[in-house]
Amino acid sequence: MKKLLILIILFSIQAYSQNNNYIKSVESIDSTIETLYSVISGDKGVERDWNLFKYLFHKDAKLIPSKTNEQGKTGARFMSPDEYIETSGKWLFENGFHENEIGRTTERFGNIVHVFSSYQSFRTKTDTKPFARGINSIQLLYDGNRWWILNVYWIAESNKNIIPKKYIF
Numbered sequence: 001m002k003k004l005l006i007l008i009i010l011f012s013i014q015a016y017s018q019n020n021n022y023i024k025s026v027e028s029i030d031s032t033i034e035t036l037y038s039v040i041s042g043d044k045g046v047e048r049d050w051n052l053f054k055y056l057f058h059k060d061a062k063l064i065p066s067k068t069n070e071q072g073k074t075g076a077r078f079m080s081p082d083e084y085i086e087t088s089g090k091w092l093f094e095n096g097f098h099e100n101e102i103g104r105t106t107e108r109f110g111n112i113v114h115v116f117s118s119y120q121s122f123r124t125k126t127d128t129k130p131f132a133r134g135i136n137s138i139q140l141l142y143d144g145n146r147w148w149i150l151n152v153y154w155i156a157e158s159n160k161n162i163i164p165k166k167y168i169f
Helices: 002-026 029-040 050-056 081-095
Strands: 057-068 074-076 098-109 112-122 132-142 147-156
Touching: 002 029, 002 050, 029 050, 029 098, 029 112, 029 132, 029 147, 050 057, 050 081, 057 081
Parallel strands: 057 147
Antiparallel strands: 057 074, 098 112, 112 132, 132 147
16 A cells, blocks of 8 residues: 555656646747757657647647648548647658647737748758648637647648738748
8 A cells, every 4th residue: 555655646746747848938929939849859759758748738729730632622621639649649650740830820809819820841950851731820828827738720732822921920
């Protein structure tokens, strides 16, 4: 019984410590957006911190990629953070993926925020030409203690849909 109690205490301390480290990731709009980009980024063969990824999101949050197909029809796919991990986690691990922000417009009213965040994507940190660019439309909520990502809705840049200069630093 004593060993069980010690194990419970150790796991509680570890979980508390992890949450204390994670809370810094969501204490501001900037830290939340920076963490979103950094947590999905990594070299080939590097596992992402999916616990931190999930910590960023409200329990009802959605990740929504949008794409126009070859027939010109545009659609969207709605995923929970867990579904995103299931569909993208293996690919990120096997291929390497580094995404960084190249522009940001932030609008705030009270506790709600909309961030229009332009990005570019690379396979490695040393790549000089991105394989993709686009815009993330990120909605956040401040609950009085921390920022929550409610939605990340994005579309990649294409030859027919170039990111306007006003959305790039």
